Amino acid sequence: MAGEARPPPLGVADLQLLGRRRLLLRLLARSVRHAVEAYRPAARVARVNIAHRSFTVPPTVTDELRGWYEAVGLGFGQGRAQDESVARWREEIARDGWRLDGAYADAAGFGLGEHTPVATFATTTQTINTGAGHLEPACFISDVTVRTTHRRRGLLTRMMGDALTRARDEGLTLAALTVTEGGIYGRFGFGVATTSVAAELDSGPRFQLARDIEPRVELATPEASVEARRAVFDAFHAGNRGSHQRLAFYDAFLSGLWDHEKAAPNRDVRSAVHLDADGKPDGVVSYHFENDGEKVRVRDIIATNPEAELALWQFLASIDLVEKVVLRRLSPTSALPWALADPHRLTITKVADFTWLRALDVPGAIAARGFESDGEVAFTVDDRLGLASGSYRLVVRDGRAEVTPVSGASLRLDVRALGSLHLGLADACVLAGAGQISGPAKDVHALSRLFRTALPPVNASGF
Numbered sequence: 001m002a003g004e005a006r007p008p009p010l011g012v013a014d015l016q017l018l019g020r021r022r023l024l025l026r027l028l029a030r031s032v033r034h035a036v037e038a039y040r041p042a043a044r045v046a047r048v049n050i051a052h053r054s055f056t057v058p059p060t061v062t063d064e065l066r067g068w069y070e071a072v073g074l075g076f077g078q079g080r081a082q083d084e085s086v087a088r089w090r091e092e093i094a095r096d097g098w099r100l101d102g103a104y105a106d107a108a109g110f111g112l113g114e115h116t117p118v119a120t121f122a123t124t125t126q127t128i129n130t131g132a133g134h135l136e137p138a139c140f141i142s143d144v145t146v147r148t149t150h151r152r153r154g155l156l157t158r159m160m161g162d163a164l165t166r167a168r169d170e171g172l173t174l175a176a177l178t179v180t181e182g183g184i185y186g187r188f189g190f191g192v193a194t195t196s197v198a199a200e201l202d203s204g205p206r207f208q209l210a211r212d213i214e215p216r217v218e219l220a221t222p223e224a225s226v227e228a229r230r231a232v233f234d235a236f237h238a239g240n241r242g243s244h245q246r247l248a249f250y251d252a253f254l255s256g257l258w259d260h261e262k263a264a265p266n267r268d269v270r271s272a273v274h275l276d277a278d279g280k281p282d283g284v285v286s287y288h289f290e291n292d293g294e295k296v297r298v299r300d301i302i303a304t305n306p307e308a309e310l311a312l313w314q315f316l317a318s319i320d321l322v323e324k325v326v327l328r329r330l331s332p333t334s335a336l337p338w339a340l341a342d343p344h345r346l347t348i349t350k351v352a353d354f355t356w357l358r359a360l361d362v363p364g365a366i367a368a369r370g371f372e373s374d375g376e377v378a379f380t381v382d383d384r385l386g387l388a389s390g391s392y393r394l395v396v397r398d399g400r401a402e403v404t405p406v407s408g409a410s411l412r413l414d415v416r417a418l419g420s421l422h423l424g425l426a427d428a429c430v431l432a433g434a435g436q437i438s439g440p441a442k443d444v445h446a447l448s449r450l451f452r453t454a455l456p457p458v459n460a461s462g463f
Ligand SMILES: CC(C)(COP(=O)(O)OP(=O)(O)OC[C@H]1O[C@@H](n2cnc3c(N)ncnc32)[C@H](O)[C@@H]1OP(=O)(O)O)[C@@H](O)C(=O)NCCC(=O)NCCS
Pocket: 075, 076, 144, 145, 146, 147, 150, 151, 152, 153, 154, 155, 156, 157, 158, 178, 179, 180, 181, 183, 184, 187
């Protein structure tokens, strides 16, 4: 700042004046915002011609498919699509069986052409482990975008309503999604169902495990890692309440065979497997180096038992010159924090919501859940969208749930609460404190005891 003329320091009167001016400016900005909101009259919105179309993945890349891909890229701030990316993406979403919904506007000469929708919404049926080893088919929702020029006109509301109704009519009991913003999906009945835990491990000289681990770890080629990861994931998915099925893109992304963000293979990605006593993979890690090799970033670590996971951590911490290992998803049931000789070597850097769940059919969803306690309780579900509203009596005997309709109940649950209770993440007493459950304390406690699980839900897959 040397040589620049500086303004004299502000006195108290100046600060008060400045404060008043700021307040006035804020009030002015707010009234302008309100005027702009008010200027979006329903009649003006209604004049825009929107056609809703829904299609399954075609056997080759069509103009419609490419346009849909472009629209999603636009919604998430990515560049224009490249041919090879679109072709690979088509193969992946065909394997998953996605249904693609689009809202198409009459662009009157502008816009991005007739094949590129102004809103996108995708659904597929995949399984969620709902406890006691049960894999429940659920409606997975992804690629929700509305073009900036067409927001706040009810497009998301319409597409969400259509998709949830369709899923319920097809007999699905649950819908699931992940979110980029926390304020959008509660109104549609979704509650946070699993969390993700980001962590940093100091893998320098002070890293040490307090138990002996057999180091049966081998590096794997990208191709071999795909097979190993699939097998380990299938066992993990069957064994962990809260696990969401993995989509096809995981194969190429975690092995480095293809990276959609780079629109090319990612040669930085490495994979290592842990082998059980019979030489079969029971753990796999995918990682790459950052900061000239000082830091390892774990893309994914998955194991069917604690020994395999700890052996992979030991392997990562043994890589020469690496001082730090970072990851986005440490399992909430990982033994790592408890196995470190010095627990301070591990820092939890973030705990965030991961998947959100919504009940579509209350008796069906509850019957599919593994319960760890017996008991009974009657409750009413309030659902703004009307999909899951009703009053029920839940009776659990020997872990098996029976749900029968009743005429009414004084315990009331917002449908969001069911999503957060279902996999065992939230406690009913805590949700009552948050206003999502109301009614007599004894009923809230009965609900809390019934839905309690020994372990938190574990999920390793986003979509
Ligand atoms: C989020 C998004 C899909 C909303 O679409 P939209 O068509 O404008 O939504 P709608 O007009 O149907 O609005 C539905 C409701 O959500 C609210 N809403 C919309 N976007 C919101 C946001 N970002 N934060 C909080 N509330 C939001 C609306 O105010 C409206 O509320 P109401 O029901 O109380 O009136 C759109 O803004 C978007 O594409 N964003 C960028 C991509 C993205 O974030 N996708 C979400 C991936 S999880």
